[in-house]
Amino acid sequence: MRAVHFGAGNIGRGFIGSLLAASGYQVVFVDVNEQIVRLLKERGAYRVIVAGERQEEQWVRGVSALNSQTEREHVMEAIAAADLVTTAVGPHILPAIAPVIAAGLERRFTVHQQPLHVIACENMIGGTETLKTHVFAHLSAAGRQLADEHVGFLNCAVDRIVPNQTSDDPLAVTVEPFFEWAIETRNVIGAVPPIQGAHFVADLGPYIERKLFTVNTGHALAAYLGYQKQYQTVQEAMKDSGIRTSVEQALGESGAVLVKKHGWNEEEHRSYIETTIGRFINPSLSDDIVRVARSPIRKLGPNDRLIAPAVQYYTLFDSVPSGLVKGIAALLRFDEPSDAEAAALQQTIEQSGVEGALRQYAGLEHDHPLVVAVKEEYAQMKQMDLR
Incomplete structure (x- = not known):
């Protein structure tokens, strides 16, 4: 399984990317931070420190990264081949990533029409619906029709405290033990995406x-x-x-x-x-x-x-x-x-x-x-x- 995740920041690496990798996805992070992208490419792994009564160190492996500014074609190809697209970029960045997601979907539809789920993991109500609106603004009429049929935009609620980071390692991220990722099933296409630790609910409100x-x-x-x-x-x-x-x-x-x-x-x-x-x-x-x-x-x-x-x-x-x-x-x-x-x-x-x-x-x-x-x-x- 392949996942494309926009936002290789602390939430992206320490929460969403970590759970996706644990669920068996090959995770491709997409970001504009050249240092983070380069290190993820070089290492293919990073540490997550779970700060509870006793600190637990977890390694997230089998990851890669792309720079959305300089590797746009590769990002489009990754979306075309993905089983899941997620984001953790901040609500104000959603309009900025919508064009490349739309371009990736257009390319995908020329190759195949397998189901795809998109989940915006942002600290806002209706984040995925907001992203969908921005993405649809960049799709052709045919692309919008195909997206309605084959792409499930799933709203979610995410909760995990990621404190100030003190590690000398730019990729290492410290998180709290608690997390919650609730995903609404209303717009699922086919089967729900397998995500370890997430729970699927009929009404997210x-x-x-x-x-x-x-x-x-x-x-x-x-x-x-x-x-x-x-x-x-x-x-x-x-x-x-x-x-x-x-x-x-x-x-x-x-x-x-x-x-x-x-x-x-x-x-x-x-x-x-x-x-x-x-x-x-x-x-x-x-x-x-x-x-x-x-x-x-x-x-x-x-x-x-x-x-x-x-x-x-x-x-x-x-x-x-x-x-x-x-x-x-x-x-x-x-x-x-x-x-x-x-x-x-x-x-x-x-x-x-x-x-x-x-x-x-x-x-x-x-x-x-x-x-x-x-x-x-x-x-x-x-x-x-x-x-």
Whole structure:
């Protein structure tokens, strides 16, 4: 079996590529980083360090790589011969890789019409559907018809913490033991692609929301509250009993929303929360707070990790979720100079106040009870400023 994977970064090598190789695929990484591409070609293997209670070293073998800028023809040939195409490039790069994927599909259809699955493993909702839209924009009318018949674009949800890398080896990558790769079966052509460790689900929505409202929500709270106390890593912040209590409270609130909406078993979800907390305090990892906290405007969006569960909690229970409110207030206090969104957010707050920022970025009107509560929490944080 052959897989073409776009993105030879830490997630690509340490998560997706690793699982594909373990599943028996010959993996061809496609990237623009010439050093990484060259080393993958030369070595044909790389190390993955699983950082748990005891570090475990795994070797991923039988891999190769192509430079998408200088070896476009070879990339097209690889897609034409592939059984699976995956990506882990970042949502903003999907439009850039769509033309070569489309060209590869056009070439494939002239040779054979065997089923192919495409899975975009990005930290976004509907990533593969987004990629499909970009790819179809570059296909001929005949190519679009053949792709509809023979190419299954499968949405997925991925979850694995890949911390800051400290190895001298450019190919070595450290990852946490936990991972989840949920793939929606709705658009499968024929049989599901064999992927060790992945699980296939009929409806991806609840899995995406569970991750967003638990992992992303908790990560964000730890980072924004930790930034207020000048901690450097999420792991340091979670050693602070006050921050840990706030994170647990917020996840209890977002968890109540999930249990109510999806009819989940409360104890099972509590176990998932405890597993998530355990991931945040893993002493073998080092999650930089500024990295986790960056892009606060995006993370303040109405469908994102803090506002969405807070609004849904208020709607379902007619009560203000104080843990989530604390996280939102801490986000509004994030003023990291190196982050362009943080600078823009602070300028908005200076000009329009907290309520103006929440109206502009979160879609909340000034008289919404959440806005009132966030303003109060923000004022308290400002008064107790430790920086």
